[in-house]
Amino acid sequence: MSSPHDAVAAWSIISVTTIGVIVRPFRLPEAIWAVTGAIALVGFGLLPWADAFAGIRKGSDVYLFLAGMMLIAELARREGLFDWLAALAVEHAKGSSRRLFLLVYLVGTFVTVLLSNDATAIVLTPAVYAATRAAGATPLPYLLACAFVANAASFVLPISNPANIVVFGAHMPHLVEWLRLFAAPSVAAIVVTYLALRLTLARAIGAEQIETSVLRPELGYGGRLSAFGILAVGMVLTGASALDISLGLPTFLCGVATCALVLTLNRQSPLPLLAEISWSVLPLVAGLFVLVEALVRMGVIAQLTTVLRAGAASSPAATAWMVGVATALADNIANNLPVGLVAGSVAGSGELPNSVVAAVLIGVDLGPNLSITGSLATILWLVALRREGIDMTAWRFLRIGALVMPPALLASLALIGVR
DSSP, X not given: OOSHHHHHHHHHHHHHHHHHHHHOGGGOOHHHHHHHHHHHHHHTTSSOHHHHHHHHHHTHHHHHHHHHHHHHHHHHHHTTHHHHXXXXXXXXXXXXXXXXXXXXXXXXXXXXXXXXXXXXXXXXXXXXXXXXHHTTOOHHHHHHHHHHHHHHTTTSSXXXXXXXXXXXXXXXXXXXXXHHHHHHHHHHHHHHHHHHHHHHTHHHHHTOOOOSOOOOOOOXXXXXXXXXHHHHHHHHHHHHHHTTOOXXXXXXXXXXXXXXXXXXXXXXXXXXXXXXSOTTHHHHHHHHHHHHHHHHHHTHHHHXXXXXHHHHHHOHHHHXXXXXXXXXXXXXXXXXXXXXXXXXXXXXXXXXXXXXXXXXXHHHHHGGGSSTTSOHHHHHHHHHHHHTTOOOOHHHHHHHHHHHXXXXXXXXXXXXXXX
């Protein structure tokens, strides 16, 4: 920035944009606020066009990843795979609400690990709502399981959360290194989140009787192919991660190939499927990349990097704890996508210890379980609830999140050093 006045103007635009993305004044989509903020930075001469385009280009792998995941997730939804899985969970619960809660949580874990947390929020949530209503259960406890596991299981694999790609970018660890860093913390996050959520919702879950069976929709040829496609995507991306190949293009190609195969066999047009996908996520992410590029130009990233380097040099363990907790809290102030972009810029430029970088990612992924605005996945989950006429206030979610997120975060951070 050329002057303090420019810095103040840039900070004002970034702050208003971030608030707009989180609060959505006038009910305008998040993407409009992000893109408007990016255009304002360039239009007022606070960020050169070249730097803005450089920021947008940095997100190319994320755009491809999101597009591929949204394609295959929407295909699976249209072919009834998630409705089938939810009904299967009810059937295997055998009339036990506690068992049903566990099964919904396990299905959510599976979907999050292989299809990303956004898929759990977008497509599994409506299926769980329909299945629990059919079983005569109160839907909200099981819907909360979808929301919390979407974040708790989101760092099992690199593909489990778009934020993972945002944080690491071109520095994505090999799969073996990823598992070395995150296997134990991931298990801790999933198990502790389940136990805390189960205890918090004990009265709501244990006080009702549910049907022993519900009408399970028939899983057609397209649904079975979608299931195989999801497994194939998981294997391909796991292999790509192991070979240190960027995940965006393989994800996109797998999604396109699976959709093309199913649509061709069913003799269906791709247009209805494409029309149902929330493509606005892509300009939203692009706009956020531009905002982060402005922070880079302002020197914010360099300053944070210097602070973390100094802390890591004197006490890596204490720095890891500090940055993990701070990042988790920051998610709930500014949403984990912009926080992840800033954290990724810092982590990628600072030659920080693995433990500190791992703590950053855990904070970015798990922190959003505190509040309803912490992550894009939780916001998408909230939209799905509103479509069904369910009111979940920010205060109600915060009361549950305050009991569930902190123990899971602390348990995960404590296990970063376990090898």
